[in-house]
Amino acid sequence: MKRLLLPAVLATILAAGCAQNSTPAPYGSCATQPSKPQAVRTSAAPELKAKAQAAADDAGKPASCIVAAPLFRPDFRAGVRFDETQRMRFSFSKEAVSEGAPEQIPDFSASIIVKGDSISASLSALNTPFWRISATPSTTAESRHPLLSSRFRAKGLIRDLTFMYWPVDSIRASLAKTCPDCTLSVSGSTRTLARSGQRVLESSTRGGATVLRNYPEGYELSIEPESAR
Structure with a gap:
């Protein structure tokens, strides 16, 4: 009975974002x-x-005017190592939900592996594999559950992870090549990325969690070790 109910539960939670089969239209200037x-x-x-x-x-x-958050990739070899499974929480703003983003999203259990110049991530929820991503400096490959909203983008998640955890100098070096109109500022545990004078990404530490906000796309991502439960 539980197995029969699972697809219905997943559809109820994530169907709001499944009407869009293509990548959401990028924000222009x-x-x-x-x-x-x-x-x-x-x-x-x-x-x-x-x-x-x-x-x-x-x-x-x-x-x-809203500018898009740039897709950048700092040197993966300069990154952190995730020694345990992480818990990922996504939430979208009311404005994003009104435009088709999912309103209810389960917590994801995420295994993130950084090895040499590659990153891989496996996300599951409700005992169901949802998303697998592997990335190198120039390639991205993914497999995803049919119910996973198109609002979840592999290149965007790789960007978010590196912005949240990679050394600031490594991020700045990447931005200098890919986004000359971007400015990265740091105050305590808070990192803020502005593009053409507008804030697009912000990451800060709250307790044991690292929280990122993507303002143009209207979502928040929180990551913390599962042992913090």
Whole structure:
């Protein structure tokens, strides 16, 4: 009976993100493209006409611009070693859920292995394998459960892991090559990555967990050893 119920439970938890079979559309320089403003016709004085045109231009611009978090890969050999199984928790913002991201996500049990210039990760939940990833500096391979939302991206998870745990100098060296408009700042246990002046990633330590926020994609990832339960 338990085996029969498992697929239904998984579908209920993760189906919200399964309507999208392709990778979510990446964010451009702005969340929405501004419509072409219409010329303002007025017989007023030139300075008033200029102000009216500027107001029309502003009305055609999006309220906010969102830049994507870059996909970078620091030297894997400079990374940490995960000596035990980790617990991963993902949660999406209300805005992301309204756009198709899953609202209820089970905790994942994750085995992460860093060996030489490669990383592999195996994630399971509810006694079911969900996601296997292997990555080198230039390649990414994955196998995934059909119910795993397309919001979960292999290259994104590798990026998140390295941003959370790799040495800052190694991350900066990678960003210098892949994202010249990025700025990485560190304050205590908090790392903040800004792109074109906008915050895109932030990682901090809370108790025994390391927590990352991806602002453009609207999710939070928390990782801690399973022994911390």
